[in-house]
Amino acid sequence: MVGPKVRIEDVSYCYDGRCVLRDVTLDVPPHSITVFFGPAGGGKTTLLRLINRLNDLVEGTEMKGRVWLDGEDLYAPGVSVAQLRRRVGMVFALPLPLPGSIRENVIYGPRLAGIRDQKRLSEILERSLEQAALWDEVKDRLNDSASALSGGQQQRLCIARSLALEPEVLLLDEPTSGLDPVSTRKVEESLFELKKSYTIVMVPHSIQQAARLADYAAFFLMGELVEFRSGTEIFTRPQDQRTEDYVTGRFG
Amino acid sequence: MNRYLVQRLGFALLTGVSLVVVIPVVLVVAVILLKGFEAMSWVFISSMPHDGMKAGGIFPAIVGTLLLTFGTALVSIPIGVGGTIYLAEYARDTWLTRCIRLAIVNLAGIPSIVYGLFGLGLFVLFLKMGTSIVAGSLTLAIMTLPVIISTAEEALRVVPMEFRTVSASLGGTRWQGIRNIILPQAFPGIITGILLGLLRAAGETAPILFTVAAFYLPRLPQSPFDQTMSLPYHLFVVSTQVPGMPEEMQYGTALVLLALVLSMNVAATVVRSYFRRRRQW
Numbered sequence: 001m002v003g004p005k006v007r008i009e010d011v012s013y014c015y016d017g018r019c020v021l022r023d024v025t026l027d028v029p030p031h032s033i034t035v036f037f038g039p040a041g042g043g044k045t046t047l048l049r050l051i052n053r054l055n056d057l058v059e060g061t062e063m064k065g066r067v068w069l070d071g072e073d074l075y076a077p078g079v080s081v082a083q084l085r086r087r088v089g090m091v092f093a094l095p096l097p098l099p100g101s102i103r104e105n106v107i108y109g110p111r112l113a114g115i116r117d118q119k120r121l122s123e124i125l126e127r128s129l130e131q132a133a134l135w136d137e138v139k140d141r142l143n144d145s146a147s148a149l150s151g152g153q154q155q156r157l158c159i160a161r162s163l164a165l166e167p168e169v170l171l172l173d174e175p176t177s178g179l180d181p182v183s184t185r186k187v188e189e190s191l192f193e194l195k196k197s198y199t200i201v202m203v204p205h206s207i208q209q210a211a212r213l214a215d216y217a218a219f220f221l222m223g224e225l226v227e228f229r230s231g232t233e234i235f236t237r238p239q240d241q242r243t244e245d246y247v248t249g250r251f252g
Numbered sequence: 253m254n255r256y257l258v259q260r261l262g263f264a265l266l267t268g269v270s271l272v273v274v275i276p277v278v279l280v281v282a283v284i285l286l287k288g289f290e291a292m293s294w295v296f297i298s299s300m301p302h303d304g305m306k307a308g309g310i311f312p313a314i315v316g317t318l319l320l321t322f323g324t325a326l327v328s329i330p331i332g333v334g335g336t337i338y339l340a341e342y343a344r345d346t347w348l349t350r351c352i353r354l355a356i357v358n359l360a361g362i363p364s365i366v367y368g369l370f371g372l373g374l375f376v377l378f379l380k381m382g383t384s385i386v387a388g389s390l391t392l393a394i395m396t397l398p399v400i401i402s403t404a405e406e407a408l409r410v411v412p413m414e415f416r417t418v419s420a421s422l423g424g425t426r427w428q429g430i431r432n433i434i435l436p437q438a439f440p441g442i443i444t445g446i447l448l449g450l451l452r453a454a455g456e457t458a459p460i461l462f463t464v465a466a467f468y469l470p471r472l473p474q475s476p477f478d479q480t481m482s483l484p485y486h487l488f489v490v491s492t493q494v495p496g497m498p499e500e501m502q503y504g505t506a507l508v509l510l511a512l513v514l515s516m517n518v519a520a521t522v523v524r525s526y527f528r529r530r531r532q533w
Contacts, residue, residue, distance in 0.1 A: 054421055059344060086423035096414050098433055108432070109422035165423060 003071065005030040005199040006051055006169060011065035013046055015058070020046050024065075024225045028169075032215035033191065033200045035231070037207060038246065042220035044203045048171045051201065052088035053081050069169070086113060089162030093174040095154035097146035102138050105146045105157055109165040124164050132160035133190040152183025159190065163198075170194065172202035176209065188213060207247065211235045219243045284506045291504025300470040305490055306497055308470075310505055315472055316385075316480035317454055317512065320464065323389025323476070324396055324453045329446055331393070332400030336442075339401070340408040341430055360398035364458040367395045372462040384477040388464025392453040399449035407441020408434060440527035447520035455513050457484040467493075483509040 004027035013021040021043040028034045036044040049055045050067055053074060067074045074084060086109065098105050106128050107121045115121060125142065129135040134156040138149070146157060155175060162170060172191075176184040184205070191200060191213060204210040210217055214231030219240070227234060227243045238244040245251055299309035343349040371391030381387040411434050419429030435442075457465075465485035473480040487505045490497050 052421065054417065057417065057420060082423045082425050085421055090421040092414070092418070092421075094414075096412075096418055098415065098418060099437060108419075109424075112422065112424045112428050112432070161422065 004028055004068075005070065006201070007066075007068040007071075008047070008051075009066045009068065011047070011050065011063070011067065013043070013050065013055075013064075014062045016060050020223050021050075022223045026218055026225060026228050028199060028201055029216060030199045031195060031197070033195050033202065033213050034216040034218065035202050035204050035210045035214040036218050036220055037204055037210045037214075038220035038226075039251075041222065043223045044220050045173050047220075048090075048173055048201060048203055051169065051171055052085050052090055054085075054090065056081060082112075086165045087167055088169045088171060089165055089167035090171040091155070091158050091162055091173065091175045093177045095151065095158045095178065097149070097154055097157060100146065101143045102146050102149070102157060103142040105161050106164050108161065113165065128160040128164040129157075131163050131190065131194060132156040133186055133193075134160055150183075152179045152186065155179060155183070155187060156190065159187070163194075167198065169199045169201065172200065174203050174205045176205045184209075207249075219246065221246075281510070284503060284510055287499070288503035288505075288507030291500035292507065296504055297508065301468070302470060305468055305486075305494060306501065310481075310483070310486060310508065312469060312472055313481040313483045313486040313505070314508060314512075316464075316466075316482040317484070317509070319385055319473065319480060320388055320392060320460065320482055321450055321454045323385055324392040325446070325450055327390060327393035328396040328400055328449065328453075332397050332446070332449070333404060333442060335397075336401050336404040336408065337430060337435075340405045341426065341434070356398045356401050359394070360402065362395075364395060364456055365461075367391055367459040368461050368463060370394075371459060376463055382477060383462070383464055383466075383479050385464055385473060385480055386476045388460045388480075388482075391459045391463045392456065395456065395459055396449035396453045399452060400445045403445025403448060404438070404442040407438040407445065410441070411437045440524045443527075444520050444524045447516055447523070451513055451516045451520070454516070455484055455509065457488055460485060483512070 006028040008024055008026050008028075011021055011024045012019060020041075024043075024047060036047060038044060046055065050063070051069075051074075055061060055063075063075070069084070069087065073079070098108060103125055106125050107115075110121060110124050115124070126135060126139075129138060134153060137153060138144075138157075146154065149157060155178070159170075159172075159175070176187050179187065188209070191202075194200060195215070202213070204213065211231065214235075216228070217231045217234045218228040219226045219234065219238075219242075221242055227238060227240045229239075234243065235247055238247055296309045297314065298311050300311055302308040339349065339352065343352075368391065371387055371394075375381045375387035375390050376383055379387075381390075415433045415437070416426075416429050419433050420426070424432070453459075460482055464479055464482070466479040466481050467489060469479060469481050483505060487502065487509060490501050490505060
């Protein structure tokens with residue numbers, strides 16, 4: 001039995017006294033896709049952003065509990081947040097290429113991490129774009145502006161940008177919400193490949209997507225973790241009545 | 253009256269009002285251009301004044317204004333831009349930052365003659381700089397700061413928050429995000445603010461009146477602690493302080509000052525539109 005990659009322990013999170021997460025505890029197993037699903041306002045995105053401490057940027061919040069990565073307390077004093085975010089990458093709902101070329105976007109993270117060697121950066125560029133299934137489409141125009149890409153390509157570029165840092169965990173927040181069905185399938189296929197080498201935690205765009213991709217699934221309702229088990233179980237034999245109601249489409 | 257007629261009348265009225273804005277600009281520029289053009293010559297621009305400024309050129313005033321503007325830039329750009337980055341990107345909302353913001357707003361509202369007296373008190377007398385380019389530049393710099401800070405802060409604020417989030421999520425420190433993404437995006441706005449501020453400084457008379465301006469000094473300043481002539485003050489002098497001054501001296505000086513300030517304004521516009529075209533959001 002391998003230990004969990006990410007352990008979330010008794011986490012509560014409140015903005016100005018309004019709590020969006022209450023006493024959430026769950027273990028994310030390595031080399032798998034874990035999805036956080038449920039109706040809007042359930043705290044899924046917030047929990048995702050707590051795993052790479054992106055919520056540090058928000059003022060006026062209060063967090064209780066602990067988040068562990070490979071047994072390391074991420075909120076302990078002295079943890080380098082920049083270093084942590086290199087180990088835990090993130091892809092957002094809306095693809096947002098940074099100003100500049102495709103190449104500059106992908107090597108942004110590695111460059112900030114201090115990699116200067118051009119040959120090494122080119123290798124990273126090719127590997128990341130390959131992994132995000134974008135290489136063949138852009139290999140002849142790496143110096144073109146990233147904003148000229150289509151929406152689906154931009155999102156895969158954002159995935160490649162995160163992968164360039166070789167993170168251990170990849171967080172995805174509704175990565176296909178702005179994409180057409182064809183692009184969505186491409187992204188999903190690359191995620192399927194990626195879970196062999198990375199641990200993926202995602203908030204899916206729909207319950208169908210959750211069912212397609214989830215090795216493990218956690219159902220969130222108004223800040224509470226209702227049920228957490230393997231994907232096949234939760235979507236075929238949910239234990240909690242509320243999960244069943246949501247999965248079968250009785251609400252949400 | 254039917255509503256189409258009302259609309260037409262309304263538009264006509266609004267167009268008329270807009271034209272009123274244009275008229276003074278056109279008149280000022282036209283009059284100064286026509287009358288000042290006669291005075292324009294290489295000698296006027298490049299030689300020293302003589303015969304009690306009634307003859308010769310305005311070279312030391314041009315040099316003086318350029319030096320003062322340069323000195324103002326040297327002091328106000330680092331402080332203004334640095335302070336703005338702190339306020340817009342780092343500072344949390346505390347009573348201290350609220351005080352700073354309040355101070356900046358009030359700084360912008362202080363009459364320029366008050367800056368002049370303040371500069372006289374602090375730089376010239378208390379810090380014993382004497383009436384000098386240093387004292388004048390520092391006084392102008394203080395006056396320029398609120399313009400730079402408020403424009404630059406706005407330029408930083410309109411860069412979408414998401415760029416900062418993305419940069420942070422890729423392991424960038426706050427400064428790396430600012431340096432690599434935010435500042436380049438805000439650059440045109442910041443440059444505009446700087447040029448607008450300096451533009452105002454270049455044309456001001458009151459702040460330099462007691463701190464640096466020389467009434468009649470037919471030589472170039474020898475050091476930063478020297479006095480200097482300058483265009484706006486020289487214009488004031490030749491227009492009101494010396495009887496029997498030939499008219500072309502006045503219009504010539506006005507034309508040179510106007511050309512200097514307008515060319516900075518044009519530069520600001522060009523820089524802004526050039527970078528705006530390259531912006532991606």
